[in-house]
Each structure stands twice: as C-alpha cells, then as structure tokens.
Amino acid sequence: MRQAVRAPTRGTIDRTGVPGGDDLLRRDEYGRALLGSLIRAQLGATVSVLGPAVLLLALYPLLAVLVPGLGRDQVIGVPLTLVVLGGGIYPPLVALGFWYVRRAEQLERRFGELLDDR
Amino acid sequence: MAAPLSVGAVVVITVTTAVIGMRGMRVARTPADFMVAARQVPPLLNASAISGEYLSAASFLGIAGLAMLEGLGALWYAVGYATGYLVLLATVAAPLRRFGAYTIPDFAEGRLGSPRLRRWATVMVLVICGFYLIPQFNGAGITLQATLGGPYWVGVVVLGVVVTTGIASGGMKGITVVQAFLYWIKVTAIAVPAVVLVLAVSHPSFGTVDGPAPTTFTRATLVRFPGTTRMDVSRPVTVRAAGTVDGTRVHGALTLRPGTQVVAAGTSLRFPAGAPAPTVSPVTGSSWSSPLLHLDGRHGHPLAATYGVLLATVFGAMGLPHILVRFYTNRDGQAARRTTAFVLLLVSTFYLFPAVFAVLGRMEAPALYLTGQTDSVVLVLPRIMVAGLGGEVLAALVAAGAFAAFLSTSSGLLIAMAGALSHDIMGWGVRAFRLSALVLGMLVTGAGLLVASVPINVLVGWAFAVAASSFCPLLLLGIWWPRLTRVGAMWGLALGGGTSSLAVVASMAGFGGTGWSALLLGEPAIWTVPVAFAAMVVGSLLTPGAVPANLTDLLVTMHLPERLRRGPVGGAEQVG
Incomplete structure (x- = not known):
C-alpha cells in the first residue's frame, strides 16, 4: 500500500495541550480572517521583492x-553587456533574496x- | 590525445564521489534516510548540495560555448537560471516545506485531493527527468572522448556505474554530502582557471571583441577540420595545409585568397601568429556584445527570444523535480528559505565565470569557430593559452569540474526518478527505491550508449520550458490561490505541458522554418506558460464545487510557521 509522506516537526517546543495557532486559525471567522491577513502579508513581501527583479530583467x-x-x-x-x-x-x-528572508521572518x-496576545 | 593529468583528475573526482557516497550506506536505514536524509541537513550544506545538483554540463560547458558563438546575450541563460531561485525563494520554498510534500505528485494529491492528478504528475516527472538525464550521459561520453581520448562508451558507462551504485547504496544521505562537495569542486574548477587565464592575456583589449568575428590568431595555430567547412577569408593568408582545399589536394604552403573556400573533412591548416582568422558563416559580428539573444539569426526577433528564454529559465527552475526533492531535507520552512537564499548566492557566484571563458575564447581561440567546437571552449582554452605544465594542470582542473557536473546532475535526476517510481508507483520502501535506481540507471546508461549526439542545450531547455509550463503554475496557484481545483490543475498540466512538449519536438524535427514560427516553436515558454496559467484559472473558476473540503487546514499547514503550531503538525511520520 502506498503511503503519503508528510513532515513531522522536529526541534519544536512541545505545545501539546496548549491551543496552538493552527486551532485558532481554523476555529471561527476571526481565525480565518487572521489566516487571510497572514497570506496577504506574505504575498506583499513576495511582490515587493519580485517586482524590482522583474523590472531589472525585463527592462534591460x-x-x-x-x-x-x-x-x-x-x-x-x-563592453557594458559583459x-x-x-x-x-x-x-x-x-x-x-536575503532581504526577503529577513522580511518574511520578521x-x-x-x-x-x-x-x-490572544 | 590522452592527457595523464586530466585522466588522473577525473579518476580522483569519481573515486572520491563513490567513497563519500558509500559512507552514507552505514547510516541510511529507513526509507526517510534514503529519500530525504531524515530532514537533518543544515542550510549552508543543503544549499551547496542543491547548487551542486543544479549546475549541470549545460552551465559548466554550455553557457560559455553558446556565448562565445552567439554573443554575450546568451548570458541571459545564466541570469535566468540564477533568478529562478529568487522566485522559488519568494514564492514556494517555505510553504512547500511546511506542507511536507516530498515530491510534486505528493503536493498535487495532498493539495487537491486527486489520485488521478498524482499519477499524471508522476508521469511528467519521469519524462522531464529522463530527457534531462540522457543528454548528461551523452555529454559525459563526448567530453571524456574529446579531452582524454578513448572510446565514447567509456564515459557513459563510468558515469552510469558510479551514479547508480552510489544512489542504490547510500540514497540521499550519502548523496547530500557528495553534491555539496561537487559544488565546491565545480566552482573551483571554473574560477581558478578563469582568473589565471585573465592574468595570462598579454595585452588585454576587451574593447576589440565587438569587431567582425572572429579576430586574429594570437599564436601559430594548427586547425583540424572534423567536417567539411565553408569559410570566408577576408585578407590573403599563407598557411601550411595538409588535405583538400577547394577540391584540390594540397600538402605544404598554400595561400588562401579572399573569398569563400571549402575545406574538406580531415584537412588541417596551420595558421601563423598574427594571421587574420577566416570566418564561418553565420557567425554574428557586430551584434556579439548586444545584450539580446541572437540564436543563429534564425528568429530575427531577439527581444522576444530573450524574454522566452527568461520565462523558461526563471519559472522552470521551481518546477524541476530533482531540485524540489531537496527542499524536503530542510528542518522547517524558515530553514528552507535560508537555504534558498544561500543557493542564490552560490549559483550566482558560479555564473560570474562562464562569461570570462566566452570573451577569452573569442579573443584567443578563433580556431574553435572554424571547427564548430565552441562548446568545448572551457575544456580546451587552458591548453591553448598556457603552455607546458601550467596549462596541463588547468586543463585537468576543468576536466574534473566538467565530470563533477555530469556526476552531480545525473545523481540528482536519478534520485528524483527512482523516488517517483518507487514512492508514487511501486509503493515505498528501501528495496523498491534501490531496485528503481538500479533499473532506471541501467536504462538511462543504455540510452546514453545508443544516442550518438543529442543537442544538450535543446533538451535541457526543453526540460525547463515544460517544467515552467506545467509544475510552476501548479505550485504557484496551489500555494497562493485558494480557489484552485483538481479540474483546473489537470487542464493546466495537460495544456501547458502538452503544448510546450509538442512545440519543442516540432522544432527539433525541423518544423518552424524562420521568423515568428521558429521563435514560437523554439522558445515555447513565451506562450505556453501563460496558456498553462490561464487553463488552471479558467478550469478552477468553472468548477468551484471541486475546491477541497479541508481547504482551511491546507492553507494553515502551508502558511503558518511551524513553531506556532500545537504538537506534531501535518500528521504523523506517515499518513495513510
């Protein structure tokens, strides 16, 4: 039988018993709104990094x-091209690239x- | 001509690779060990391994050769290959690792809940990797033949045996260290000769490279013509000839008159130092240093060709199955990001050097244009420019680097194929993985022996274009667009992957001619990438009911940092 491989998390604090962020985010409308804001913020970071890169590559x-x-x-x-x-x-x-890493971690x-805080 | 130092260098690289790979055998026990090195690889080591795997013969030999032949615009390939990692970093690195999918088929099924989608994705993994792998074996055979002497099959078989046994015995754990080692070999093997050769140029005048190509012979040069060649002579030059020129057998002094001369295969001409080099049409002249891609003047649309190559390389990198497998070996999403940033740094560092060989080759080795061997510029330039032992040492270094490139990319591709076959088709276990690696290794070695010459750049470019037109939209939309459905994904894979494959096969078969049709078939990414995205979006919007029921869970898994989760997330080690 084929089994799907999924990741275990290693080296993380055992928070068993404490309500985790994952429970919070899927619990209600407010949680889902929080999740949406996280994804939008991450997308914002992505666009702010890829935008300049695309301009650089496309404009030259x-x-x-x-x-x-x-x-x-x-x-x-x-020669300038070189x-x-x-x-x-x-x-x-x-x-x-390194700026994006910092930004995403922040x-x-x-x-x-x-x-x-909740 | 066998060069003992170069033979020695290739043997040392091969044996070291085998030994480091075998050491992994003692620690690899479970399937997870074999396939993902138990997810314990620190970022810098992992980044070296990914870079080692990524920099294939196309990067080590192909970019310098193509830039020397077609002009500096060919360096866009290198820029695209590197920028692919910036896009990968900012879009898929962390979410893909957090999702915990080991392969793209895993991601497809896990994210969209469709076993059928998984099977299609698996087939595409095997096809892309297979077509990427065969030219690597072919290139290894040709390189060993060209630089070390000996028959073609030796390089193919040596590569096949080393790569297959290494993977079947050590799996991913051993290979990670090997790949990291091979990255540093490659970067040393291209950087040291590049710096030495720049210093060796007696009167550097980079400004002259833009003149009508190629320039002059800076030293007396014996040119052997492997095939019948039409060359254009601009100024009369007296050479020592042995063979047939313009239908006349000559042996001794011969004055080449201005005009077109036909040199028969097997002829050799010795040009004196300072002689103007004849040109072989169609070598581009004044556009050599233009920052646009001029592929043998066939398209006539250099801007569109440049954008096509950039689309394929920038978006193709994230869809290469053998590279994505490596992201699973990171500890968590944050480590995956840091790893990718280091890969961008390491790959960019490497790409500083092929341009040096292209420019020096144009100034110092015009014979390569005449014989159509610009692809070997990295291998032969050290011996042309530096006499005696110094040249031999540098030549041995680049030969070792080239073989490192074949070894590392082939290993990565074979692991990805064996992983896909054993894990997605056969049901997974150490024995299935070993068996898959052995069978696939033998199949590909056999294919490498059968094909006499495969255009390596065409096939590698094809793999990138197909990956960019299939897996790239699947990953981007799957991670960032909640409304993607299994139906939309299937449409996109079929249309994008299908049209891009057909386009390249057609252009390889000689269809397309010149102008726009040649461009659209030869650089299909420029239209197949948008087609794939459009098909996925339209297909998904038409089937809103097929959005997975557990969508919120999936989004949380992909986007919430691991340390904010409660306990073990993403299920246990193995979920049915």
Missing part, C-alpha cells in the same frame, strides 16, 4: 532595443506575537 533587454548603441557602450574598456550580464546583475538579485515573528 527592452532598453537595448530602444537604445541600439547600448551594446557597443563600454565601461573602462569592457559588465551587466557577466556580473553586475547578480549582487542586486542576491541582496533582494513578518512571521510579528504574527506569532499577535497570536500570543
């Missing part, structure tokens, strides 16, 4: 079409405090 090729000389431009003797695609584009992408911490 578009700029190359609108400004045909762009490919021939050079930065201290190195400077951007060969390296320059990565630091902002990586920075966005958001979850605040949501936890909100639940604990």
Whole structure:
C-alpha cells in the first residue's frame, strides 16, 4: 500500500495541550480572517521583492532595443553587456533574496506575537 | 590525445564521489534516510548540495560555448537560471516545506485531493527527468572522448556505474554530502582557471571583441577540420595545409585568397601568429556584445527570444523535480528559505565565470569557430593559452569540474526518478527505491550508449520550458490561490505541458522554418506558460464545487510557521 509522506516537526517546543495557532486559525471567522491577513502579508513581501527583479530583467533587454548603441557602450574598456550580464546583475538579485528572508521572518515573528496576545 | 593529468583528475573526482557516497550506506536505514536524509541537513550544506545538483554540463560547458558563438546575450541563460531561485525563494520554498510534500505528485494529491492528478504528475516527472538525464550521459561520453581520448562508451558507462551504485547504496544521505562537495569542486574548477587565464592575456583589449568575428590568431595555430567547412577569408593568408582545399589536394604552403573556400573533412591548416582568422558563416559580428539573444539569426526577433528564454529559465527552475526533492531535507520552512537564499548566492557566484571563458575564447581561440567546437571552449582554452605544465594542470582542473557536473546532475535526476517510481508507483520502501535506481540507471546508461549526439542545450531547455509550463503554475496557484481545483490543475498540466512538449519536438524535427514560427516553436515558454496559467484559472473558476473540503487546514499547514503550531503538525511520520 502506498503511503503519503508528510513532515513531522522536529526541534519544536512541545505545545501539546496548549491551543496552538493552527486551532485558532481554523476555529471561527476571526481565525480565518487572521489566516487571510497572514497570506496577504506574505504575498506583499513576495511582490515587493519580485517586482524590482522583474523590472531589472525585463527592462534591460527592452532598453537595448530602444537604445541600439547600448551594446557597443563600454565601461573602462569592457563592453557594458559583459559588465551587466557577466556580473553586475547578480549582487542586486542576491541582496533582494536575503532581504526577503529577513522580511518574511520578521513578518512571521510579528504574527506569532499577535497570536500570543490572544 | 590522452592527457595523464586530466585522466588522473577525473579518476580522483569519481573515486572520491563513490567513497563519500558509500559512507552514507552505514547510516541510511529507513526509507526517510534514503529519500530525504531524515530532514537533518543544515542550510549552508543543503544549499551547496542543491547548487551542486543544479549546475549541470549545460552551465559548466554550455553557457560559455553558446556565448562565445552567439554573443554575450546568451548570458541571459545564466541570469535566468540564477533568478529562478529568487522566485522559488519568494514564492514556494517555505510553504512547500511546511506542507511536507516530498515530491510534486505528493503536493498535487495532498493539495487537491486527486489520485488521478498524482499519477499524471508522476508521469511528467519521469519524462522531464529522463530527457534531462540522457543528454548528461551523452555529454559525459563526448567530453571524456574529446579531452582524454578513448572510446565514447567509456564515459557513459563510468558515469552510469558510479551514479547508480552510489544512489542504490547510500540514497540521499550519502548523496547530500557528495553534491555539496561537487559544488565546491565545480566552482573551483571554473574560477581558478578563469582568473589565471585573465592574468595570462598579454595585452588585454576587451574593447576589440565587438569587431567582425572572429579576430586574429594570437599564436601559430594548427586547425583540424572534423567536417567539411565553408569559410570566408577576408585578407590573403599563407598557411601550411595538409588535405583538400577547394577540391584540390594540397600538402605544404598554400595561400588562401579572399573569398569563400571549402575545406574538406580531415584537412588541417596551420595558421601563423598574427594571421587574420577566416570566418564561418553565420557567425554574428557586430551584434556579439548586444545584450539580446541572437540564436543563429534564425528568429530575427531577439527581444522576444530573450524574454522566452527568461520565462523558461526563471519559472522552470521551481518546477524541476530533482531540485524540489531537496527542499524536503530542510528542518522547517524558515530553514528552507535560508537555504534558498544561500543557493542564490552560490549559483550566482558560479555564473560570474562562464562569461570570462566566452570573451577569452573569442579573443584567443578563433580556431574553435572554424571547427564548430565552441562548446568545448572551457575544456580546451587552458591548453591553448598556457603552455607546458601550467596549462596541463588547468586543463585537468576543468576536466574534473566538467565530470563533477555530469556526476552531480545525473545523481540528482536519478534520485528524483527512482523516488517517483518507487514512492508514487511501486509503493515505498528501501528495496523498491534501490531496485528503481538500479533499473532506471541501467536504462538511462543504455540510452546514453545508443544516442550518438543529442543537442544538450535543446533538451535541457526543453526540460525547463515544460517544467515552467506545467509544475510552476501548479505550485504557484496551489500555494497562493485558494480557489484552485483538481479540474483546473489537470487542464493546466495537460495544456501547458502538452503544448510546450509538442512545440519543442516540432522544432527539433525541423518544423518552424524562420521568423515568428521558429521563435514560437523554439522558445515555447513565451506562450505556453501563460496558456498553462490561464487553463488552471479558467478550469478552477468553472468548477468551484471541486475546491477541497479541508481547504482551511491546507492553507494553515502551508502558511503558518511551524513553531506556532500545537504538537506534531501535518500528521504523523506517515499518513495513510
């Protein structure tokens, strides 16, 4: 017989007996509203990170079409395309990634405090 | 020509991989050990393993070769491969880990409550991985043949035996450490030669790369033509020839006159230092450093082609079955996020270097254009540019890196396939996993022996486009859109996966010609990704009754941090 694998949680505090956030969120309309606000907040963080990334990736090729000389431009003797695609584009992408991690963890911490206040 | 140092380096990599993999055998006891390393892998180690698995031959050899041939716009592939992890991080990493699904079929059934959807997803996993895996074996055979000498089958069989026995014995626990090790090998093997070669350029003039391609021979160069080649000579040049040029057998000095010359297969020409290199049409000239993708000038729509590749690579990364399996080895959702951020960092670091080989190859190795071997630029450039022992050492390093790329990606793909087959089809257990790995390993090795040449970039690009048009919308909508239903998901998988596969098969078979039709078939992601999303949304809106009854529970499981839950969440270790 096939069995679905689901995750056990390890290394978490045993809160058996204490009403957990999961019970709270599925209990009533208020709980579901809380859940909706958590998901919306997370989506907001996602959009605020992916928005700049999409602009960066989509606008540069578009700029190359609108400004045909762009490919021939050079930065201290190195073609601009090499400077951007060969390296320059990565630091902002990586920075966005780590910034998202911080933002999402902050958001979850605040949501936890909100639940604990109840 | 067999180079002893390169042979040695490949042997060392292979043996080390096998030994580290075997060590896992002693600790792997339960099915969970085998498949997900018991979820105890810390973020940086896991990130190294994911990066090791992700950087295949297409990244190690293909990007530099394609950029050297088609222009710097080909670097968008690398940018897309890296950005895929930013999207994965910000959309699916934490919720997918919290949901606790081990494979995409698990997620499909768990989230939408449809065993039928699971079976379709499983079939797609096997197909995507299979087509991704065969070119890896093929590439290994060709690489060993080209750099080390010896027959084609040696590389294929060595790869097959090492990968299959490693996985069948150690499972995921051993493989995690191996993959992490192979990432660091790969990054060293491309970074060190890149830095040394930049320093070795006597008179760096990167500004000249944009001239009519290719430039001049910086040193006396013997060019062997593997196939009949039409080349355009711009200025008269006297070479030492052995073979047939323009229908005439020549042996000795020959002056090539301006115009088109036909060089017969097997001919070799020795160009003196400083000679202008003939060009082979259609090599792009002035557009080489344009930041757009010019694939042999076939499309004539470079902006659309660039967007097509970006869509496929950015959204395809999250739908690759062998990568998603790894997220389950994180301790919790927060660890999954941190792991993904590190992957983005590690993969981006790697992609700083292929561009170096592309530019140096264009300046220093014009012979590769003439012989159509730009794909091997990473492997051969060290020996061309650095004479003596130094060049041999660097060549051994890149050979080791290339083989590391074949080993790591093949292992990851085989684990994903064996996992899907044993877990989703055969019913799961250590014995089923081992048996699946053995059978699939032998099948793929056999397929690798049968195919003489598979265009690796086409097949890898196909895997990305299909993943982006099927699993990507399933995951994104499944996690963030509560109204997704099993009917909508089926429509999306069928339409998106079906149209993208058909498009690529058609373009591989030679349909499409030129212009828009070539673009839409060759870079299908530009329309199949929107089609898949639209089908899932429309199908779901038409069947509101099929929304799972336990939707709230599912959303809580995906989005609520683990530490806010009560006791063990997501059921026990195994839920029927």
